[in-house]
Amino acid sequence: MNEVAIDITDISKSFGKIKALNNVSMHFGTGKLYGIIGPAGAGKTTLFRIILGLMAADSGKISFTLNGKNMPASSFREVAAYMPQTQSLYADLSVEEHLEFFKDLYGISPEVYRRKKDELLQMTRLDKFLDRPAGKLSGGMYKKLGLMCALLRSPKIMLLDEPTNGVDPISRREFWDMLHTSVSDGILVLMTTAYMDEAERCGEVVLMEEGNVLGAGEPRTLLEQEKVSGFDEFFLRRGGLK
Amino acid sequence: MSVFSLRRARAVFLKEFKHIFRDPFTLIMALLLPFLIVLILGNCIEFNVQSIDLAYMDHDRSESSRKLVETFGSSDYFRPYLVETPEQGFADVVSEHAKAMLIIPPDFEKEFVIGRRPDVQILLDGADNSSISAISNYLNTINTDAVYKIRDIPPEDNSPLAFKTRYMFNPELNSRWFSIPGISAVIIALVAIMLTTLTICKEWEQGSMEMLLSTPVTSLEIMFGKLFPYAVLSFCGFIIVYLAARLIFGLPFAGSYAILITATLLFIFNYLALGLYISIISHEQQVAVQYAAAIGLLPTAMLSGFIFPIQYMPEIFQWVSALFPARFYIEISRDQFLKASSWGDLWIPFAAMSVQAVVLISACLWRFRRTLE
Numbered sequence: 001m002n003e004v005a006i007d008i009t010d011i012s013k014s015f016g017k018i019k020a021l022n023n024v025s026m027h028f029g030t031g032k033l034y035g036i037i038g039p040a041g042a043g044k045t046t047l048f049r050i051i052l053g054l055m056a057a058d059s060g061k062i063s064f065t066l067n068g069k070n071m072p073a074s075s076f077r078e079v080a081a082y083m084p085q086t087q088s089l090y091a092d093l094s095v096e097e098h099l100e101f102f103k104d105l106y107g108i109s110p111e112v113y114r115r116k117k118d119e120l121l122q123m124t125r126l127d128k129f130l131d132r133p134a135g136k137l138s139g140g141m142y143k144k145l146g147l148m149c150a151l152l153r154s155p156k157i158m159l160l161d162e163p164t165n166g167v168d169p170i171s172r173r174e175f176w177d178m179l180h181t182s183v184s185d186g187i188l189v190l191m192t193t194a195y196m197d198e199a200e201r202c203g204e205v206v207l208m209e210e211g212n213v214l215g216a217g218e219p220r221t222l223l224e225q226e227k228v229s230g231f232d233e234f235f236l237r238r239g240g241l242k
Numbered sequence: 243m244s245v246f247s248l249r250r251a252r253a254v255f256l257k258e259f260k261h262i263f264r265d266p267f268t269l270i271m272a273l274l275l276p277f278l279i280v281l282i283l284g285n286c287i288e289f290n291v292q293s294i295d296l297a298y299m300d301h302d303r304s305e306s307s308r309k310l311v312e313t314f315g316s317s318d319y320f321r322p323y324l325v326e327t328p329e330q331g332f333a334d335v336v337s338e339h340a341k342a343m344l345i346i347p348p349d350f351e352k353e354f355v356i357g358r359r360p361d362v363q364i365l366l367d368g369a370d371n372s373s374i375s376a377i378s379n380y381l382n383t384i385n386t387d388a389v390y391k392i393r394d395i396p397p398e399d400n401s402p403l404a405f406k407t408r409y410m411f412n413p414e415l416n417s418r419w420f421s422i423p424g425i426s427a428v429i430i431a432l433v434a435i436m437l438t439t440l441t442i443c444k445e446w447e448q449g450s451m452e453m454l455l456s457t458p459v460t461s462l463e464i465m466f467g468k469l470f471p472y473a474v475l476s477f478c479g480f481i482i483v484y485l486a487a488r489l490i491f492g493l494p495f496a497g498s499y500a501i502l503i504t505a506t507l508l509f510i511f512n513y514l515a516l517g518l519y520i521s522i523i524s525h526e527q528q529v530a531v532q533y534a535a536a537i538g539l540l541p542t543a544m545l546s547g548f549i550f551p552i553q554y555m556p557e558i559f560q561w562v563s564a565l566f567p568a569r570f571y572i573e574i575s576r577d578q579f580l581k582a583s584s585w586g587d588l589w590i591p592f593a594a595m596s597v598q599a600v601v602l603i604s605a606c607l608w609r610f611r612r613t614l615e
Contacts, residue, residue: 086449
């Protein structure tokens with residue numbers, strides 16, 4: 001079993017005068033689905049970009065461990081898959097062409113690819129749409145294709161930035177089922193969401209607002225501590241206090 | 243993790259080719275546009291002036307005056323026609339029915355016979371700058387010819403000195419032979435700078451670059467995979483120009499294919515690097531197009547000697563033109579079509595383009611970081 005963990009200590013990042021992340025620290029370990037919850041502008045995307053090395057932090061430290069051993073950031077990239085928030089697939093390439101493209105980028109062997117492709121198509125039920133260009137997929141199918149491209153490389157860590165944003169309720173439920181399958185396969189999943197109802201479905205949540213961590217832990221425990229019935233109430237009350 | 247994986251570079255390259263073949267705009271821009279540009283520029287850039295309509299007014303109506311008009315008519319350059327009044331001829335020049343007007347005074351023959359120099363007036367349309375110098379040149383020749391014709395003596399007999407001019411490399415002084423070899427520079431600028439800039443910026447704008455950068459693919463593989471298809475397209479543009487030059491416009495090709503193709507590949511490399519640099523500094527298609535036009539297309543057309551000869555530019559612009567590879571490429575291209583100089587004769591333009599390539603690639607490597615900042 002591969003035990004992957006990410007430790008983030010006192011990370012800060014500013015864009016001009018705006019402090020996107022303000023001394024945040026958090027810990028992520030294998031076998032769980034972490035939800036990073038917060039309204040727009042909380043610093044969720046910036047956090048992901050820094051974890052992936054797409055941006056450098058102004059200060060602070062991130063360390064990755066694999067089976068208890070330290071892992072350099074470059075090897076971390078080898079085991080991580082990322083699904084950005086923006087529509088990042090190619091509108092004119094079909095579902096199959098996307099899979100072929102990422103197969104080559106990730107250097108997957110033909111046998112593994114064939115097995116993985118069938119497995120993923122079955123899971124996402126996109127097998128009937130292999131020839132359809134990504135630009136002509138519905139919102140839910142588009143996100144599923146993004147997830148397929150990420151899962152194709154059999155990652156140990158998956159970072160999903162608002163994966164259910166703009167997806168219809170039924171596709172959202174299907175998407176969540178797929179995420180839970182990935183977690184039970186031993187993948188560490190980090191996802192951001194602005195949907196408060198989704199927070200309760202995560203194994204652990206990190207609550208963020210304006211670059212600060214407000215709280216972290218199991219959703220139910222957190223709610224009891226704060227004496228609120230849901231996370232929307234939590235954020236609304238904070239807004240009311242200001 | 244390997245530094246350069248052929249498989250990953252090939253994946254990016256194949257993906258890019260799919261984009262190109264599915265987007266009619268790119269294909270038209272890359273293949274049809276070059277063909278249209280050669281046809282249009284090849285037919286329109288014409289510095290040879292022929293069949294100039296010449297209104298004439300003959301007050302003398304003598305044998306000599308008739309011979310003078312005949313001299314004008316017997317050259318291919320002028321088509322004289324008679325007008326009844328000076329006003330009518332003047333009106334024709336104003337309305338551009340005639341480019342010039344010739345007025346022969348009443349005692350033209352008499353003055354000629356007694357050995358004076360009769361004044362013949364020529365009115366030229368000075369608003370049309372492009373044909374004026376050509377017409378003035380013809381007038382000198384016609385002046386000499388007319389004198390012989392009126393005196394009825396064969397030319398050259400009483401002249402102590404005779405220049406026999408032969409134009410080397412382009413015996414008929416065909417201006418198309420001069421302009422067409424430069425067109426491939428403009429087309430490569432269009433394809434290599436414009437299209438590569440657009441395709442890389444699109445990747446940033448769509449957010450797919452963020453996805454790509456999170457995969458194991460290296461920046462070198464992305465650059466190679468994205469630029470190579472446009473190198474191929476640019477080279478196709480060059481072949482289109484070459485074939486049009488030879489088959490449609492009948493240009494000779496005196497030089498060596500090795501020299502011309504090496505120069506073309508070096509030039510394409512330069513412009514791909516320039517397109518890459520523009521997309522690195524702008525990241526947005528709209529901004530990139532403006533940069534591409536300002537530092538790519540305009541100097542290629544204006545400061546490369548393609549339209550305006552470099553040796554007649556003010557000195558400062560001659561130096562500015564040396565900053566752009568197009569000047570050197572056009573120099574080699576013209577030379578190879580018409581003159582066929584050797585590698586040794588052309589070392590300066592080759593060296594200049596090589597230096598430019600090194601500078602551009604260094605600039606790209608310096609600015610490109612594998613991050614989103």
